[in-house]
Structures are given as C-alpha cells and as structure tokens.
Amino acid sequence: MSDPSKDEPLGRDSPFPNSDTDAHEVMLDRITNRAFNEWYSEQQFQNNILEGQAYFNGPSPPKDPEQHTPSKLLQCHRKTSYARKNAPREGTPPEGLFWIGSEFEKQVVVPFLQAMTTPNTYVANSLWIDTEIAIGGTELSLRGSTDPAIVTADAEPLFVTEIKTTTSLDHLSEPKPHHRAQLHAYLYALDQEYDHSITKGLVVYGSRKTLNIESFHVRFEPKFWEHVVDWMQTQTEYEQSSELPPATPERDWECNYCSFKHRCGEAETPYIDTGCDGLLPVFDKYDRQNLQEYLEAHEDHNARLTPTLAHHFPDLVEKFGVYDWGCSACGSSFDWDGVDWDGNVDDLPFCPECAEAGELVTLSGPEAGSQLNVDPE
Incomplete structure (x- = not known):
C-alpha cells in the first residue's frame, strides 16, 4: 500500500490538502454544530419541496386574532x-x-x-x-x-x-x-x-x-x-386590543425553557414585558436559524440586524442590513462598524461624541418596539 504522504498532490479544487494531518484539520474545521444545523436545515428545505410542501419552508404568517x-x-x-x-x-x-x-x-x-x-x-x-x-x-x-x-x-x-x-x-x-x-x-x-x-x-x-x-x-x-x-x-x-398578555405559565419551571424568557422578563437580563416586534437591542443569544427566520418574516417591515448581532453574524449584513448604534444621552448615531468594539456585550462601546465631552455613555441598538418600518436611509 502506498504511503499517502508520498501520493501526488490532490487537485486544485479538492477539499483536502496533500497530508493526512491537513485533511484531519480541514474536517475538524468543517464538522461543527453550526455546519450540522445548516446542513440539516437544508435537508428539510429540500425535502419539503420534494414532498410538495414548500409552504413549510420559512416562518408561518402571523395568525389572525380569531384563528x-x-x-x-x-x-x-x-x-x-x-x-x-x-x-x-x-x-x-x-x-x-x-x-x-x-x-x-x-x-x-x-x-x-x-x-x-x-x-x-x-x-x-x-x-x-x-x-x-x-x-x-x-x-x-x-x-x-x-x-x-x-x-x-x-x-x-x-x-x-x-x-x-x-x-x-x-x-x-x-x-x-x-x-x-x-x-x-x-x-x-x-x-x-x-x-x-x-x-x-x-x-x-x-x-x-x-x-x-x-x-x-x-x-x-x-x-x-x-x-x-x-x-x-x-x-x-x-x-x-394589541395588548401584551400576562405571563401565565402552567408550571413555574416552564419559564426556564421558554424561547421568549428574555424578552418576557423571566431571565437575568435587563429586559421585561417587551412586545412581539423587534430584536432585543444588545442581546446576542439568538440562534442563527431563528434569527434568519425572524428577519425573513419581517423583511417587508425593514427588519435588520442589531449592531450586536452584526458583529456575531457579519455574513448576514449584506442581505439584511444593520441598524445604527445610538446614544441615549446626546442622540447621536453611528454605523455598526464605525466604532471600536470587540463584540463583547458585557463591555459595550462608548459614544465617541460624549467621550469627547468627558462623559462615558454606552451605545445601544434601537429599542425592540421602534425597529420595524424605520426609514433605511
């Protein structure tokens, strides 16, 4: 049996380099939870089309109040x-x-x-x-x-x-x-x-x-x-009546497993009683699939990434766009990539305008309730 390390180099378009070690590294890089989730999502997408159920691809439209x-x-x-x-x-x-x-x-x-x-x-x-x-x-x-x-x-x-x-x-x-x-x-x-x-x-x-x-x-x-x-x-x-209903879990422990516990106020984050529209402004715990489904469902209402999520999912920026950073003190706004920030939500960037005036005020994305239908310009 020939020594793989002495074989001829693989083709230019081959997914693997010329050594077993490099091939192993490539596979380690490729076999990730994110890659698996994207692969499985694509399998479901293709199967729905195959079965004549393309209407299952993407989020369901919001229900009428009576339905x-x-x-x-x-x-x-x-x-x-x-x-x-x-x-x-x-x-x-x-x-x-x-x-x-x-x-x-x-x-x-x-x-x-x-x-x-x-x-x-x-x-x-x-x-x-x-x-x-x-x-x-x-x-x-x-x-x-x-x-x-x-x-x-x-x-x-x-x-x-x-x-x-x-x-x-x-x-x-x-x-x-x-x-x-x-x-x-x-x-x-x-x-x-x-x-x-x-x-x-x-x-x-x-x-x-x-x-x-x-x-x-x-x-x-x-x-x-x-x-x-x-x-x-x-x-x-x-x-x-467009009223946010009260939180009425059947059992107390249900809130721990709820997909909306942060916006509701049942988690150790600074949000409470948030309405149904909009992304939480400096929240970074959205799964990629959930995030894309939300943005696609509200595309007609100009839904975009928050600056926080743009740093986490930069490849989605071109498709969906990004809201600006905003300063609650001076009212200034800044492009999502126009301020120096490493993506750590526990250490948000300061407003440059306020910093020049000797004040340290952290920036934030727009509040959830004010995001949709904002003029993109």
Whole structure:
C-alpha cells in the first residue's frame, strides 16, 4: 500500500490538502454544530419541496386574532402571542425533539396502531380540522391536523390520538392539560363535521429514553371544553386590543425553557414585558436559524440586524442590513462598524461624541418596539 504522504498532490479544487494531518484539520474545521444545523436545515428545505410542501419552508404568517391552532391551546397567553406573531425566538430551536417526536409517531406508534386495529378499522396518519366557534359575538376559528386516527373503510374517524414524547414517564398519572385541550379540539371539530358521534380519544406518551409508552383514554367533557374556549376567547381579546398578555405559565419551571424568557422578563437580563416586534437591542443569544427566520418574516417591515448581532453574524449584513448604534444621552448615531468594539456585550462601546465631552455613555441598538418600518436611509 502506498504511503499517502508520498501520493501526488490532490487537485486544485479538492477539499483536502496533500497530508493526512491537513485533511484531519480541514474536517475538524468543517464538522461543527453550526455546519450540522445548516446542513440539516437544508435537508428539510429540500425535502419539503420534494414532498410538495414548500409552504413549510420559512416562518408561518402571523395568525389572525380569531384563528387558533390546537397545539397552542391552554398554554401561557404571553408565550402564545409571541409565537403566533413571530417574535424572534431565543436560544437554539429544539429541532432534535421535533424530529424524535415525528419519527416516534411514524416509525413506532403508527405501525403499532395498525397491528392493534380491529377488523374493518384502519389507521390514518392525520385528519384536517377546520371549524368555527361562535362565542360572545366573535367567530373563533380552529384549524390544524390531528395525529393518527382510527377510521372506517370510508376514512370516517372513530377516535383520534395525540402522540407526545417525553424524557420520562415517571409521575405521569394523567394527560397534561394542554395535551388534553388539543385532543378535545380535534374531537369537537370532527364531531361537528361527521354524522356520527366522535367523543373518545387517546393521549399516548412515549419515553425518548426507553421507548416505553403510557396511554390515557380521554372522553370529550363539555365543561373542560368550555374552559378551553374561554381561553381562546381571552387570547383573541388580548390580540384584538394589541395588548401584551400576562405571563401565565402552567408550571413555574416552564419559564426556564421558554424561547421568549428574555424578552418576557423571566431571565437575568435587563429586559421585561417587551412586545412581539423587534430584536432585543444588545442581546446576542439568538440562534442563527431563528434569527434568519425572524428577519425573513419581517423583511417587508425593514427588519435588520442589531449592531450586536452584526458583529456575531457579519455574513448576514449584506442581505439584511444593520441598524445604527445610538446614544441615549446626546442622540447621536453611528454605523455598526464605525466604532471600536470587540463584540463583547458585557463591555459595550462608548459614544465617541460624549467621550469627547468627558462623559462615558454606552451605545445601544434601537429599542425592540421602534425597529420595524424605520426609514433605511
């Protein structure tokens, strides 16, 4: 076998240099979390086009106040508004959890349900629901897709399921309220659509560690559904009045894992009760994918990078542009790269104008609520 170090040099366009050591270094540079996330995102993008689902590429348009999605029911009102209005998400998107949940449903639960069906019953991957609920002079809209359903040979539903994955099944004695609400939404909508009664469902939890499952039978309960509809009406009223809802987590620990905890005020950063629009001015914890989705969703409203994020993602500057640094004391503004700064948000640059006058005032990007629709000139 020939010695690789003595082989002829690789072609000019080859990704690897002429030594194993250099090739190893190139691979180390290439195999990063960022590269993996970008690769996986591109795979999803291409697959959506392949499957005729290009509408999944990019963020969903903001929901009308009256329109609701089953998966968002009975959750924190403020978190729901942030998500429905495409507020910029903080941290890294839990793509792995979404993928595991989808694959668990497709590769494990659906085949299991097919094996458990009785004669003349079948499994449908999902059913579309679209129904209206009249309450208090308002027409609420409920749209979405169910998880697998047991159907007749004519594809008419007999009962539906809601499949969830979780870290552990310990201490799980009943369905979580928002999962129960989600299933109730499906039952209500399907019962309205079909001639026969559809009042039963199944919430199935699967452990991501062991693949064990825990299932709970759920019967449609009018009283509980009234509670869910009241929640929908309240959410609609907040959004119709352009009011930021209160933070109402189901459990205290939920704020720690919320994608909006910094703008909400539930983190150790100087932000609180921030509205749905705009990037936090000197915040640098936005994931690249989340950031791009936000900027693309608000491109028509002149969304741009903050100076802080321009230093972190300089390759996005040309595509999206950057807001100026601003001084709250003298009102001066400066190009994002026109002041000396190393990108450390704990040590922000000082205003040159104020410094000349003997005062040290730190610069900042524009406040979140004032960013969109700013004149680019």
